Amino acid sequence: MTDEPLYSQFGFTDAEWGLLVGLPQSVLTAASVATHDSARKTRQEQAAGLEKISDARASASGLVTAVAGAVLAATGDPDLGEELPAIEPADPVGYGEDVVTRAAEAATLLAAKASPEDAETYKHWLVEIADTVVGAASTGGVLGIGGEDVTDSERAFRDSLAKALTD
Numbered sequence: 001m002t003d004e005p006l007y008s009q010f011g012f013t014d015a016e017w018g019l020l021v022g023l024p025q026s027v028l029t030a031a032s033v034a035t036h037d038s039a040r041k042t043r044q045e046q047a048a049g050l051e052k053i054s055d056a057r058a059s060a061s062g063l064v065t066a067v068a069g070a071v072l073a074a075t076g077d078p079d080l081g082e083e084l085p086a087i088e089p090a091d092p093v094g095y096g097e098d099v100v101t102r103a104a105e106a107a108t109l110l111a112a113k114a115s116p117e118d119a120e121t122y123k124h125w126l127v128e129i130a131d132t133v134v135g136a137a138s139t140g141g142v143l144g145i146g147g148e149d150v151t152d153s154e155r156a157f158r159d160s161l162a163k164a165l166t167d
Helices: 014-033 039-058 062-075 092-113 116-134 152-166
Strands: none
Touching: 014 039, 014 062, 014 092, 014 116, 014 152, 039 062, 039 116, 062 116, 092 116, 092 152, 116 152
16 A cells, blocks of 8 residues: 555645545535525425435545545444534535536546546546435425425426536
8 A cells, every 4th residue: 555645646736636535525516505495395305415425435436436435424423323414505506506606626636637437437426425315305385295305496406506617
């Protein structure tokens, strides 16, 4: 084994690695706050997103596996019963826009430094996290009946994220 930092093993600087490791949780948070929900529904969304991040530790992509492991080491591992710290941005729309901007930066970075397979797997994973979170709890309705599975604002965030990752 080598003593070099994990990020350098993949050819990234510390700052670049920070961008890649920070995005999955940021995507989860932005997708969750795209529509204001009850605390219970927000917890459902966060748990679903954290599980999607956790599942990526079994990815065929070494990069995605390493990023997922780093995210969970920093935020909490659901397999150990740990929960994601609650992040409630003061400006959810602005937060979502910032996440989309950082996703575009990550896509450019990945195109320059990662294998095409790792880059595509990472970008697809971010969109899967957003899809999982926005689909985890319906909004509106009464006693769990009715409501929207995915709201317009959730859909708009997910679509903006996907576009930023493919441009």
